[in-house]
Amino acid sequence: xxxxxxxxxxxxxxxxxxxxxxxxxxxxxxxxxxxxxxxxxxxxxxxxxxxxxxxxxxxxxxxxxxxxxxxxxxxxxxxxxxxxxxxxxxxxxxxxxxxxxxxxxxxxxxxxxxxxxxxxxxxxxxxxxxxxxxxxxxxxxxxxxxxxxxxxxxxxxxxxxxxxxxxxxxxxxxxxxxxxxxxxxxxxxxxxxxxxxxxxxxxxxxxxxxxxxxxxxxxxxxxxxxxxxxxxxxxxxxxxxxxxxxxxxxxxxxxxxxxxxxxxxxxxxxxxxxxx
Amino acid sequence: xxxxxxxxxxxxxxxxxxxxxxxxxxxxxxxxxxxxxxxxxxxxxxxxxxxxxxxxxxxxxxxxxxxxxxxxxxxxxxxxxxxxxxxxxxxxxxxxxxxxxxxxxxxxxxxxxxxxxxxxxxxxxxxxxxxxxxxxxxxxxxxxxxxxxxxxxxxxxxxxxxxxxxxxxxxxxxxxxxxxxxxxxxxxxxxxxxxxxxxxxxxxxxxxxxxxxxxxxxxxxxxxxxxxxxxxxxxxxxxxxxxxxxxxxxxxxxxxxxxxxxxxxxxxxxxxxxxxxxxxxxxxxxxxxxxxxxxxxxxxxxxxxxxxxxxxx
Numbered sequence: 119x120x121x122x123x124x125x126x127x128x129x130x131x132x133x134x135x136x137x138x139x140x141x142x143x144x145x146x147x148x149x150x151x152x153x154x155x156x157x158x159x160x161x162x163x164x165x166x167x168x169x170x171x172x173x174x175x176x177x178x179x180x181x182x183x184x185x186x187x188x189x190x191x192x193x194x195x196x197x198x199x200x201x202x203x204x205x206x207x208x209x210x211x212x213x214x215x216x217x218x219x220x221x222x223x224x225x226x227x228x229x230x231x232x233x234x235x236x237x238x239x240x241x242x243x244x245x246x247x248x249x250x251x252x253x254x255x256x257x258x259x260x261x262x263x264x265x266x267x268x269x270x271x272x273x274x275x276x277x278x279x280x281x282x283x284x285x286x287x288x289x290x291x292x293x294x295x296x297x298x299x300x301x302x303x304x305x306x307x308x309x310x311x312x313x314x315x316x317x318x319x320x321x322x323x324x325x326x327x328x329x330x331x332x333x334x335x336x337x338x339x340x341x342x343x344x345x346x347x348x349x350x351x352x353x354x355x356x357x358x359x360x361x362x363x364x365x366x367x368x369x370x371x372x373x374x375x376x377x378x379x380x381x382x383x384x385x386x387x388x389x390x391x392x393x394x
Numbered sequence: 395x396x397x398x399x400x401x402x403x404x405x406x407x408x409x410x411x412x413x414x415x416x417x418x419x420x421x422x423x424x425x426x427x428x429x430x431x432x433x434x435x436x437x438x439x440x441x442x443x444x445x446x447x448x449x450x451x452x453x454x455x456x457x458x459x460x461x462x463x464x465x466x467x468x469x470x471x472x473x474x475x476x477x478x479x480x481x482x483x484x485x486x487x488x489x490x491x492x493x494x495x496x497x498x499x500x501x502x503x504x505x506x507x508x509x510x511x512x513x514x515x516x517x518x519x520x521x522x523x524x525x526x527x528x529x530x531x532x533x534x535x536x537x538x539x540x541x542x543x544x545x546x547x548x549x550x551x552x553x554x555x556x557x558x559x560x561x562x563x564x565x566x567x568x569x570x571x572x573x574x575x576x577x578x579x580x581x582x583x584x585x586x587x588x589x590x591x592x593x594x595x596x597x598x599x600x601x602x603x604x605x606x607x608x609x610x611x612x613x614x615x616x617x618x619x620x621x622x623x624x625x626x627x628x629x630x631x632x633x634x635x636x637x638x639x640x641x642x643x644x645x646x647x648x649x650x651x652x653x654x655x656x657x658x659x660x661x662x663x664x665x666x667x668x669x670x671x672x673x674x675x676x677x678x679x680x681x682x683x684x685x686x687x688x689x690x691x692x693x694x695x696x697x698x699x700x701x702x703x704x705x706x707x
Contacts, residue, residue, distance in 0.1 A: 130514065133509065133512060133514060134514070136509060137509055137510070137514075137517075137520045140505075140506060140509070140524070141520055141523045141524065144523065144524060144526070144527065144581070144584065145523060145526065147535075147538040147539060147542060147581065148526070148538065150538070150541065150542060150549050151537065151538040151541060154541060162547055163546075163547055164547075165546075165547055165551075165552055165555070167549070167552060207433045207434050207437070208434070210429075210430040210431070210433065210434065211430060211431050211433075211434040211435075213430055214426070214427050214430035214431045218423045218426055218427045218430065219423050220423050220424050220427035221424065223427075226431065226435070229438070229443075230434075230438070231698070233438050233442050233443070234694060235687075235690060235691035235694040235695065236442055236446050236687055236690070236691070237641075237642055237686055237687060237690045238442075239642050239644065239663045239666065239683075239686065240446070240449060240666065240683035240684065240686045240687045240690075241441070241442065241445035241446055241449060241683070242666070242667070242670070242683075243445075243448075243449060243452070243461070243670050243676055243679060243680060243683070244444065244445035244448040244449060244452075245441055245445050247461070248440065248441070248444075248445070263437070263441070264437070264441040266433070266437045267433065267434040267437045267438065269438065269442075272434065297426045297430075301430075325531065326531045326532065328531075328532050328533070328644060328645035328648070329644045329645065329648075329663070329667065332648075333667075333671065343531075343533070344531055344532060344533045344645070345533075347533040347534070347537060348533060348648075348649055351537065359541060359544075359547065362537055362541075363537065363538075363541060365537075366533070366534045366537040366538060369531070369533075369534055370529065370530055370531075370534045373529040373530075373531070374526060374529040374530075376529070377525075377526075377528055377529040378522060
């Protein structure tokens, strides 16, 4: 019995060592980057990573000498508008597929499914021409209009809406609710979790866009944070590593906080998406 | 999708179901449908279907530098492309990248998920830490890793100094630059993959492991003969998502290597972008875009098959 306990304890210790070692490896890029963000670039350039000249100077210069706040503001506006638009338009189309019966319903639904197979990256030439002909280059609208809706979001919400109990529909028919009222007062609140999941998903999707904003925006007025970081990096004549790491830290810390807070939703939402 | 598609096969049942739910095709529904579906159809039509058809159309013509089509060549562009050595090498690079990223992402994700599924005090801290890269965007990942890879001041270079090892030129040697992009991509993928696989492992019935414990089966044997088979649908799902994401990689390549050195990381989407927006060769770029579409559509269909199975079960 004593032997068994000993080996069980050893096994536990080994598990913890492995768990901690892997956590260190995964987090190392964060630690190194964030540590460097507190060091003067001079020390970094000398390879003196154990310098004791720790300060917030890089953060101060990132905020005062670069347009990073403008990039952040642009991105927040674009991601927020995209999120609300997708919540509205995806839920509306999902509603139509679940609660309405109309001609060519199957065909239209197949079109939505086909859309999910077509990569946006393969459509940049005509889309660039479309946005250009609309006169929307270098404008928030260029980054929002193509993503007002999404087939994936529609599909995900449709799967969720189908679980809405039939009794709710019957009861609201008796109450004399029309489709708008049923959609707004019953279906949306009932599917709150899926809506939150889609909201987080579409916000992060817009936040992480890279190729499309790179093609369609070229001034600080509309440049988003992903391209802004690249801009900062390429504008510096010699790499101001400290400030660049500080900029990266400024961007990553809020998203990580949001993720930790929303993790519960994410996890259940993603597994729902995977299983349904 | 799949519930309705199964009823397709049995029309009588469908009619019954419709009558039971009181659904009828009526003029009112048509009016509502146009309002509820209109905006989405308009956007998808304008920014997904039209550009796809247009790209397919351009890929069958020669184009001038303004992007206007000139001479119809049918499949000529495709024939020319798949016999061009630079395109073949680009495809090889892309496939190598996709395979390496997928294998490493799944293997490491499984390792992490299996470790974090143990019932140990404080395990939830590790679960949170392992999922942290989900919050990292391409530009942040690139900046963190560029600092690590930098040959003069980078962390790897410093480490080589401490241990008197030769400094590896991560970004200037073709083979190493590929690895630099692969490592960064896998690191970014890990958080998401870990969370999905952890969810799958947690849903494997505990009784299977308890029975195995009674039989005295080793934990390694349990992992390969209980865990892996039980989560194989999720493994399949995560693999297709990873493959699709890797084929569409653009941001990290643009930020870390710009397709170089000597085209060693010039992958498919990067080519599409460069051929159109640098070289003005719209026909070539469109042809490559269609090839990308075929690849992505294939893997998305595989994924739909998976969803179909899950729904029917």
